[in-house]
Amino acid sequence: MVIVIQCTDEVGLVSIISSVLAKGGYNIVSMREHVDVIANQFFARLVVNSILNPEEIEEELLRVLPQNAVVHVNPQPEKNIVVLVTKEYHCLSDILTRNHFKTLGANVSCIIGNHPDLENISQRFQIPFHFINHHEKTKEVFEEELKAIVKPYKPDYLILAKFMRILSPSFVSSFPLQIINIHHSFLPAFIGANPYKQAFERGVKIIGATAHFVTNDLDEGPIITQKITPVNHSFGLKDLVRAGRENETAALAKAMQLVFEDRVFVYNNKTVVFD
Amino acid sequence: MVIVIQCTDEVGLVSIISSVLAKGGYNIVSMREHVDVIANQFFARLVVNSILNPEEIEEELLRVLPQNAVVHVNPQPEKNIVVLVTKEYHCLSDILTRNHFKTLGANVSCIIGNHPDLENISQRFQIPFHFINHHEKTKEVFEEELKAIVKPYKPDYLILAKFMRILSPSFVSSFPLQIINIHHSFLPAFIGANPYKQAFERGVKIIGATAHFVTNDLDEGPIITQKITPVNHSFGLKDLVRAGRENETAALAKAMQLVFEDRVFVYNNKTVVFD
């Protein structure tokens, strides 16, 4: 069972936390702790043997920790997610496969596409697919439709699995630190559109992909994980895109695993990742 | 300041440890803890703000922890090492350079070679070089001479930086878990002699190097770190050796850094590495 804690740092926090657990007779199987000394922030993730009464331990911890502490004892062990897509299949297929074989660590509630292309693959796995056309619509209207579909599913996370629309600040703020995007470059290199074209023109020898939380600044949210792959002069633009797909799929899969296992903490537009 | 602890696992160990520190007013800046549930072993590495009285804290911890606990508060922050070499220069040069610019995290007391080839480079950095010829000598005599030179330096570790003699169990047992070797393969592949020749003949697509503690079983000691590099059909044996050098240098450098920073614990012929 997992316990995650984030709060202002103080002397004695580990002692306070571990006393509560020791008193309950719980054994700490593994523990990761990090203090950002400059930001004065404390982060901890503990794995303990099974807890009979998670709510009680959570209350007890909140009682003895600093006021601003965020504590989750046994946070929702299987997350619910909604996946947003456009036309590219690779990240979605990977998610659907893992979901189907129960190795995703989350449950896919539905897929939403601004193109109908990926309805077929979704149906093959019997996951509901909603097509929302964005043509001849304001972003506002499009996002209202999006929200109307998403909200009833009450997802823990929205996964942008190669969703090629930029979401408005208003939409993003409705899902704070709940939206995960895969950007097809090694951020902060090649921010914005057509990163593979930019990479091709620059003649880089390594390409990358970055999974990050979405905030209001395009491609500027907290980075969760990055993957790279070597390339060379023989790679045309199409080859870069093809090689990049493997990176994108792997980076997003890794990021989801880390987030779904409650290994990722966010502060100051950065992440602490206990991997 | 670093604290490392290894002992039998029990409920409440983190609480016990952190109470001792909290009572002293010490803040835990970072903490790594691991329990091997099967082996029932507890490992912890803590970084705390500076401790006025390390011996006192150490005694206090030993008093409250399980009887078999090994505790080091502020373990010898700069290790002393003796480096054993044969003819190959790359690992030794890297060690000498880092030592010279104070980035090795250890102090090189002397170099010992069973060939004189590397005396010149050692002298350039003004590090004593001892040549011990192994020809027309039993292993016993050779190792007695070796010990006679090593012992007065009282090294924390012996680094086998491409030292191509196999040490006897008797010698090894004089320096328990104090001898670090770099093996020029991705262990356990290609145990023994001529790993690059073996790799060449097998046609592998990746070669590796392994830094490990030396025990009585050849190439079977606890692994500290491994590095790999991709190769292909165009690599002849000499090219493999050349590419392998970079791996060997990097793997040994990384292993030394981890060990010198007290990040490596050994048990059951394995390591716990808090990197």
Next chain:
Amino acid sequence: MVIVIQCTDEVGLVSIISSVLAKGGYNIVSMREHVDVIANQFFARLVVNSILNPEEIEEELLRVLPQNAVVHVNPQPEKNIVVLVTKEYHCLSDILTRNHFKTLGANVSCIIGNHPDLENISQRFQIPFHFINHHEKTKEVFEEELKAIVKPYKPDYLILAKFMRILSPSFVSSFPLQIINIHHSFLPAFIGANPYKQAFERGVKIIGATAHFVTNDLDEGPIITQKITPVNHSFGLKDLVRAGRENETAALAKAMQLVFEDRVFVYNNKTVVFD
């Protein structure tokens, strides 16, 4: 359009080959050539602009090259494959997905399982699945049934996508250099059964996977590609298996891409890979 050539080496081969092409007015867009000087073998892969009459060029090349030359001009551009599986889903799912979206570079004719577990996923992609129970059957009988199903599909390659039965020399020799296996270790480390258990017990810091052609020596066939992933002390056996899956999927996918694009040549139990 691709041309691949393998033959005994002689002075002037590139000149001979390129003259044939220049005479026909064909432009060599890219060329990779390798000579194994010790084995006296010549390998070349050329990409030329489209060839009107591949058979003619092939004949012309065979006429002027050494007698033992193997020449393919525009080799079967989309291969047909049969995939053999047992229970594990990850490699098969990846193959089915790529096949479905036409990015596999081959056409999956059918799936054969010695367990029925993966019939469901195969059906979702409308690929025929044949279940051949191996229980209470001699290997001979089992393999006869296997051959009876495989042969009518006339596959270019048999892909062992986590097929956990060892094939007999007789079966293997019916498909010379046409069977590709994914072995769940960094060969030659951990040959044979339970490589992750072996890796766990040895305490390695990197695990790998190896895609290779199957020959009569178990896990000893020519290596096509290898992938690795770092692991650490916190990985239990189940975690190694999970991390290993990503390696296995990636290594097999890469190997298939290389083979299907006619980039792999085999000789002396090794491969030349023009990647």
Next chain:
Amino acid sequence: MVIVIQCTDEVGLVSIISSVLAKGGYNIVSMREHVDVIANQFFARLVVNSILNPEEIEEELLRVLPQNAVVHVNPQPEKNIVVLVTKEYHCLSDILTRNHFKTLGANVSCIIGNHPDLENISQRFQIPFHFINHHEKTKEVFEEELKAIVKPYKPDYLILAKFMRILSPSFVSSFPLQIINIHHSFLPAFIGANPYKQAFERGVKIIGATAHFVTNDLDEGPIITQKITPVNHSFGLKDLVRAGRENETAALAKAMQLVFEDRVFVYNNKTVVFD
């Protein structure tokens, strides 16, 4: 013996080149050829058995190839280099070590520093060190002094081994495609000053280093090689710098090897690298 050729692409170039060699009785041991179809540029690197009369072959090739062809038969097999440094030791030490043990593939003529810090290490290897103070001097004067020292050595390449001054367009144009720089980021991420500080603030999970030819646009020259290393939240700025050093050393060493072995071609601000 190596032959490198770069020219406008035409049908039959490989045939033309290989005929010249076949006529002379030379065997092509390995060959890499690449055509950039869009730029209509042809690149080739051939390794042939030893050539008695390189000048004759070179003339013959120039006679039959397109007018703009650049041909080098057995290009200066050991390059002469001048190394420019500031204060950081790691790249220079690596160069000095390899130079000393004859594995650099080049001969270090001298070191020039705009600080005196690295004079000591240079002297240990008996390589001339020139200190040119840049204080209270215009860039013009500084660079005149630099040129005055460099020119007599007639170096093939100038290596900027953590040289922290920006060179003027005028200086750069005196050494066209002869200046190699190591930039301490994964270009084009973190162009300009303090890339590790930028990386720290952005919270990236991978850092990199880029070796490139210097042109008049800062950090915008053709990329030769890039290396990366994973980092995490526990890396402070100093840790990033330390981890980055390994990348920088490795990327520059690799780039030098590739350039010194005549494996790198430049055009359109990109490189073709036959590695």
